[in-house]
Amino acid sequence: MPVSKRYEAVVIGVSAGGMNALKVILSQLPAHFGMALVIVQHRSHQSDDFLAHYLDGFSPLSVKEVDELEYIQAGVAYIAPANYHLFIEEDKTFSFSLDGPVNYARPSIDVLFEAAADAFGPKLIGLVLTGANNDGSIGLCRIKEQGGLAIVQDPDTAEVSEMPRAALEMADVDHVLQLEEIADVLARLDKE
């Protein structure tokens, strides 16, 4: 394993308590952040693109809901649309599906993480934040299997601890961080 390696993308899974957690992270990232961020936030299947607009107002990065066939670009934070699973293809474009819920969720964090692990291999960081179920744990394992990096929010400081706790139990996690530390660490990893 090389001492320093360059990551291209961060996939983020977040459920209950996510609005605040995402706001903190996205507002603290530097404007010249060089990785793409792809976010699954569990929410009502009827939600519109409010979340992306809301977060865009707090972040130096561009935050947007994913459009189909879109190429993933560095420095952009993408939010999965409500009610569709989000995939990343080998050519780094997004695709959607209406396959049944996974872990009672659509979009599911596991679905995104597993596809992203296949597409980005060791150049991927997986991040599991606050939430009330265990979505994301299996996906985080797959990211590790493909040589990526796993980060989990410290369950003791998460608004809802169940999801980060489940991820810690299942996956071989590299960093356990408090919410306020995450943006700094990502910015540092971006420079590697």
Place this chain on the structure above:
Amino acid sequence: MEDLDNLNIETRLLLEAIFQKYGYDFRDYSWAAIKRRIRHRCRASGLSNISEMQHKILYQTDFFEKILLDLTINVTEMFRDPHFYRVLRQNVIRELKDEPFLKVWHAGCSTGEEAYSMAILLKEEGLYDKTQIYATDVNESVLQEAKEGIFPLQRMKLFTRNYLQAGGKESFSDYYTASYESAIVDKSLRNRIVFANHNLVTDGVFGEMHIIICRNVLIYFNKKLRNRVLGLFTDSLADKGFLCLGTKESILFSGYANRFTESFPVEKIYRKNEPVN
């Protein structure tokens, strides 16, 4: 631990085998989603790898039938996305009310819920008797269900809510008969619908349609296949005919964007331009 290279090779070989043996062509479907479905079915069947699964698919037709249901997604509901049906009623169907005869193609109709929704709309707008609805799908078993028009009674609650949100004018319960745990669609909704097998990947054009509805089908196709299908739709539409896609689908990045005008961007309703002379 799975080997990613092997997984990719085996999945491609499996799709090739399915095409050669059974004629169903999934080779140009969106790769990540189809790979996930195959891997999932492989694990659920207790098989240790996809090569083993390929053997089973080639030698056991009934096993293939199960796989086929996994590979063709069949989720749908009546008046799914009510705001779409509201616009369809108020701005599309009424626009066509003076046509002497209406032809509607519902491509990828699955178990038929959305084709029946269309029948209800046309009925309430007084256009049903001069309409022919062609509802097609590649999967014979869902088509059979669609023809029967029998749905679980418990789903009627959701369908009724959708119907009302879509601007329904009547009592939704008039459109079905409840029998034990089933709801049987009213016969009159069936007599202007033809359910037929049609494969978007390999089959040809349907002529002179006024409306083509194909929602949440293109999301499963890669760019090449999407372009083929959008070409098929363009050729199948009458001038000034309407193409209705799913909420997350768009014609903008295909080779056919300049043949259409975006009538309702949010509902993804496009109108075919008249030819320029």
